[in-house]
Amino acid sequence: MPELPEVETVRRSLLDFVPGRKIVDVVVGDPYVLRGQPVDQFQASLRDQSFQDLERHGKLLFFPFDAQTLIVHLGMTGQLTLRRPDRADTRFIRHHHTGLQRTLQHPPDQHTHISLMLDDGSALHYRDVRKFGRVFTIPQTSRSEIIARFRLGIDPLTADFSPDYLAGGLRNRKAPIKAALLDQSFLAGLGNIYADEALFQARIRPGRACYRVRGRSLEALAQAIVSVLHQGLQAGGTTLRDFVDGSGQSGYNQEGLQAYGRYGQPCLACGDELRRSTVAGRTTSWCARCQK
DNA sequence: ACCTCGACCTGGGCGC
DNA sequence: TGCGCCCAGGTCGAGG
Numbered sequence: 001m002p003e004l005p006e007v008e009t010v011r012r013s014l015l016d017f018v019p020g021r022k023i024v025d026v027v028v029g030d031p032y033v034l035r036g037q038p039v040d041q042f043q044a045s046l047r048d049q050s051f052q053d054l055e056r057h058g059k060l061l062f063f064p065f066d067a068q069t070l071i072v073h074l075g076m077t078g079q080l081t082l083r084r085p086d087r088a089d090t091r092f093i094r095h096h097h098t099g100l101q102r103t104l105q106h107p108p109d110q111h112t113h114i115s116l117m118l119d120d121g122s123a124l125h126y127r128d129v130r131k132f133g134r135v136f137t138i139p140q141t142s143r144s145e146i147i148a149r150f151r152l153g154i155d156p157l158t159a160d161f162s163p164d165y166l167a168g169g170l171r172n173r174k175a176p177i178k179a180a181l182l183d184q185s186f187l188a189g190l191g192n193i194y195a196d197e198a199l200f201q202a203r204i205r206p207g208r209a210c211y212r213v214r215g216r217s218l219e220a221l222a223q224a225i226v227s228v229l230h231q232g233l234q235a236g237g238t239t240l241r242d243f244v245d246g247s248g249q250s251g252y253n254q255e256g257l258q259a260y261g262r263y264g265q266p267c268l269a270c271g272d273e274l275r276r277s278t279v280a281g282r283t284t285s286w287c288a289r290c291q292k
Numbered sequence: 293a294c295c296t297c298g299a300c301c302t303g304g305g306c307g308c
Numbered sequence: 309t310g311c312g313c314c315c316a317g318g319t320c321g322a323g324g
């Protein structure tokens with residue numbers, strides 16, 4: 001589900017409510033998402049701690065506490081949402097046309113694996129159908145140490161990102177350009193949606209070898225990466241199936257996608273039918289006429 | 293030091 | 309209604 005714009009949307013939506021709140025209880029449903037951390041250790045590390053800040057680098061969320069840092073990666077279907085006592089629960093509603101699952105908030109269900117009970121009666125729930133995500137704590141660690149520990153590259157929405165950085169990373173690779181965009185140790189934050197969107201906007205074929213992306217084309221790509229991420233962020237993220245922000249709200253960037261998932265449909269630039277192929281192991285939509 | 297591919301999970305949609 | 313197959317916003321580790 002969640003690429004940089006979705007994760008940042010979650011972070012921003014939680015920032016309004018969570019800092020200052022104290023964790024009074026830690027409920028673990030399925031310990032699988034702790035990825036090996038003992039349940040009692042996880043619980044003890046968070047109990048009685050107060051939220052200070054929520055940070056993000058690429059797709060990784062991390063929440064610093066006094067002695068611990070809470071790490072959250074949403075994987076493919078992870079949802080981090082606040083259930084507030086001042087709002088009524090709502091049922092899941094499947095949108096007839098889009099299939100979107102909407103709900104503002106609801107009680108924990110069989111997919112709710114972690115619940116942090118807060119001192120104002122609200123609860124921060126981690127729900128993850130496919131369980132590709134992870135939630136655990138590590139001893140208090142600085143931002144730069146976290147980036148190093150999880151081998152994350154430059155976040156494209158920071159000042160560290162530049163056409164030069166992009167050029168330096170692509171020069172010696174012969175893999176498809178899309179593979180480089182998905183490589184989190186090079187660029188942290190792009191996933192399958194925004195990689196396809198950026199390549200479409202920059203008019204570059206997803207299968208083109210990295211070292212062959214140079215000059216104006218590379219400049220266009222650097223610009224397109226930032227542009228598609230900003231667009232996603234402005235739309236509150238892309239909700240294909242189950243993405244929601246911290247309040248349970250869907251995004252609407254799915255309505256602005258020009259390439260991702262549009263194979264078989266006409267290219268919005270030239271009208272040709274968009275192709276479908278597999279690049280870097282992922283389904284890819286692209287226009288054979290526009291993208292060279 | 294790359295790169296590709298299968299594995300990890302669950303559920304929805306579709307064809308028969 | 310049911311079954312089997314394919315598909316899905318992401319990593320990881322094994323093996324070439």
